Every structure is written in structure tokens, then in C-alpha cells.
Amino acid sequence: MSNNKVTRRQFLSYTLTGVGGFMAAGMLMPMVRFAIDPVLQKKDGADFVLTDLPVADITEEPTRVDFNFEQIDAWYSSEVTSTAWVYRDGDTIVALSPICKHLGCTVGWATDSAHPNRFFCACHAGLYEKNGKNVPGTPPRGPLDMYEVRESADGLLELGPVVPNTLV
Amino acid sequence: MFYNGKDSTQFLQQTEFIDTALVPLISIGLKKETLHNAASQSDYVLSLVNALENQFKGRVVAFPSFCYVEGQEKEDLYSNWKLAFENSPFKHVLFITGDSEWLAIDDSVLWTPTIPLDSMDAKMKIKILDDQVRQIIPRIAEKWST
Numbered sequence: 001m002s003n004n005k006v007t008r009r010q011f012l013s014y015t016l017t018g019v020g021g022f023m024a025a026g027m028l029m030p031m032v033r034f035a036i037d038p039v040l041q042k043k044d045g046a047d048f049v050l051t052d053l054p055v056a057d058i059t060e061e062p063t064r065v066d067f068n069f070e071q072i073d074a075w076y077s078s079e080v081t082s083t084a085w086v087y088r089d090g091d092t093i094v095a096l097s098p099i100c101k102h103l104g105c106t107v108g109w110a111t112d113s114a115h116p117n118r119f120f121c122a123c124h125a126g127l128y129e130k131n132g133k134n135v136p137g138t139p140p141r142g143p144l145d146m147y148e149v150r151e152s153a154d155g156l157l158e159l160g161p162v163v164p165n166t167l168v
Numbered sequence: 169m170f171y172n173g174k175d176s177t178q179f180l181q182q183t184e185f186i187d188t189a190l191v192p193l194i195s196i197g198l199k200k201e202t203l204h205n206a207a208s209q210s211d212y213v214l215s216l217v218n219a220l221e222n223q224f225k226g227r228v229v230a231f232p233s234f235c236y237v238e239g240q241e242k243e244d245l246y247s248n249w250k251l252a253f254e255n256s257p258f259k260h261v262l263f264i265t266g267d268s269e270w271l272a273i274d275d276s277v278l279w280t281p282t283i284p285l286d287s288m289d290a291k292m293k294i295k296i297l298d299d300q301v302r303q304i305i306p307r308i309a310e311k312w313s314t
Contacts, residue, residue: 066294081294103185103226122305123227124185139185 048150048158053086055093055151062087062096062109062119062130067159084147084159085109085119087130089167095147096132097162102140119144131167143168169229170221179229183257186226188312191249192217192233193265193277202238209266209282216280217264219297220304227312229258242273260311278307 006014051067062085071080083106084095096119098106105123112120112127118135119128127135132144146167148160169175169186179186192213197206214233221230234249236242253261263270263277270277280300285293 068290079290081290100226103182105226106223121226122309123224 048148048160050152051084051157051159053157054155055157056155058086058088058093058157060088064098064109065095065157065159086149086157089131093149093151093157094131094167095149095157095159096165097145097147099145100126100140101134101142101144102126107144132165133168169225171229171231175229180257186229187257187259188224188228188308189231189253189256189258189261190217190220190228191231191261191263193263193267193270194233194235195265195267195269196235196237198237205282206238208284208286212282212285213264213266213280215285215293215297216300216304219301220264220308223301223305224308228262234263242269246273262308262311278304280304 049067049069051065053063053065065084065086066081067084068079068081071078083098085098085107086093086095088094098108098119100107100121100123102121102124105121105126107119107121107126107128109119110116111122112118112125115127117130119130119132120126121128121140124139126140127138128140128144129135132146134140134143143165145162146165147162150158150160152158169179194210194213195206196210197203210233217230221228234245236245249263250261263274265277265279266282268279271279283296283300285296288296
């Protein structure tokens with residue numbers, strides 16, 4: 001019995017080590033958590049947006065596809081509608097962004113009767129060929145951007161981030 | 169473009185291309201009987217202005233609305249706006265409104281019948297606005313070509 005006796009000195013050093021350990025852990029844990037945070041960060045959902053157009057229905061004629069996604073602007077989240085011009089080129093699906101490279105208007109396919117096979121920007125009469133290449137002599141300085149595309153499991157078109165045009 | 173700091177630096181540099189001001193004329197109804205209609209009208213006109221801005225971003229600057237209470241004398245205010253725009257970098261000024269009283273003052277004002285958007289879901293709203301924009305495009309193009 002008397003052999004197991006804890007001395008005052010031992011008792012104090014045990015308690016101090018214990019409490020000190022907790023305090024050190026309490027300080028270190030958040031630091032470690034902050035340090036490795038970038039690794040644990042969740043990637044914001046693959047960034048592909050599902051449209052309601054079946055890939056099989058896409059023809060060689062560019063068609064307009066509207067799609068919605070949620071945009072979060074600080075604490076305000078809103079539903080945004082975007083448009084793409086989609087057509088089939090052999091085995092590949094091409095989705096062009098409708099944003100004119102001149103000053104950002106919205107272009108339309110064959111909306112100008114004088115140019116039935118061109119994308120047309122009504123603001124300053126900008127023209128683009130079907131693959132998005134800007135027609136020289138019109139205001140735009142570069143080709144239309146395009147969306148990354150893929151097919152969803154049930155055959156619908158999915159659009160990804162906007163990338164520079166690779167067809168031109 | 170919108171009438172804000174960020175866009176204005178751009179349109180001041182590009183006055184050769186961005187030459188059209190789009191000004192919504194909004195009637196503010198405050199009586200019990202007129203408030204609902206006026207609110208619905210202003211909602212519609214402002215949504216339409218946003219849709220037009222989206223379509224013609226590179227040529228049009230959408231201005232904050234010109235608001236007035238019903239019954240207010242419009243002619244003087246209107247001529248002030250017109251005069252101010254004549255001395256501005258904008259070549260064209262488009263006033264857009266849902267208030268039919270403007271037709272009597274100046275028939276170059278773009279008047280549009282109000283479609284109440286209150287009970288529509290987002291998809292329907294976008295479709296309606298899109299159709300309306302398409303109908304207005306020729307009227308704007310006509311202004312540009314003169």
C-alpha cells in the first residue's frame with residue numbers, strides 16, 4: 001500500500017504534464033488544420049452542367065442550347081442562364097460560346113439574311129465562320145470561345161468550362 | 169454595359185463602338201389601386217432592359233431608370249434628359265417604357281406592352297424576355313441605321 005503512494009511532487013508533475021499537453025494540443029490542432037486546409041478543400045462540383053439536349057439529336061446545323069447553373073456571388077446565389085451554339089462535326093460535338101470577341105454582345109447563327117452560314121453579331125456587324133473563326137474585315141479580333149463537352153450517362157449533352165477555340 | 173464605374177472606363181475608351189444609351193422610363197404608382205400595376209410594369213421593363221443589355225453588351229449602355237411619380241409633369245424632365253444626352257458621347261438615345269402616356273409626348277420612345285412576370289417560373293420568364301428582345305431588335309437596328 002505504502003509503495004504505491006504518489007508523492008505530492010509526482011502528483012503535481014503528472015497534472016502539469018497532462019494539462020500542458022492539452023493546452024499544447026489545443027494550440028497546435030487548429031494550426032495543423034489550417035496548414036493542410038488547401039489539401040482538404042473540396043473541389044467545386046466537376047463544373048460540367050447538364051443540358052436537356054440528347055447528343056444523338058445534334059445535327060450539323062448549329063442549334064441554340066440554353067442551360068442554367070447556379071452562380072454564387074458572395075452570399076447571394078442566383079440562377080444564371082447561358083447559351084451555347086452546338087453542332088456536330090463528324091464524330092465530335094462542338095459547342096461555341098455566343099459571346100462576341102469584340103465587345104461581348106451575343107451572336108446568333110444565320111441571323112443576318114445576307115450571310116446565311118455565319119455567326120452574326122448585330123451590334124457592329126461582326127461575322128464568324130461556322131467553326132467560330134472570325135471573318136477578316138469585321139470588328140472581332142479573335143475566334144469565338146468554345147465549351148468543353150461530354151456526354152452524360154443517359155446520352156444528354158454536358159457542357160464544361162469555356163476554353164479558347166481549338167478548331168481554328 | 170451598365171452605368172457603373174467598371175463599365176464606364178471601358179465605354180469611355182470605346183465611344184466609337186459603344187454609342188447607344190438605353191434609359192428606362194419608370195412610372196412609380198403609389199395609390200392603392202395603381203401600385204400593383206406600376207410595380208409589375210417596372211419589373212418587366214427593367215428585366216427587358218437587362219435582357220437587351222445582355223444581347224447588345226458591346227454597343228448599349230443600360231442606364232439607371234428615370235423614375236417619376238404618376239401625374240408628374242413629364243415634358244420638362246424629358247427635355248432635360250434629351251438635352252443632356254445631346255452633349256454626351258452617345259450618338260443614340262433609346263428611351264424604353266411601359267407607360268403609354270409617353271407616346272403622346274414623343275413617339276420615338278420605345279413603348280412596350282407589359283407582360284406581368286410575377287407568377288412565371290424562371291424558364292418561362294427567360295423565354296418571354298427572349299422573344300420580346302427579338303421583337304425589339306429590328307426597331308433598334310432601324311435606329312442605328314438612320
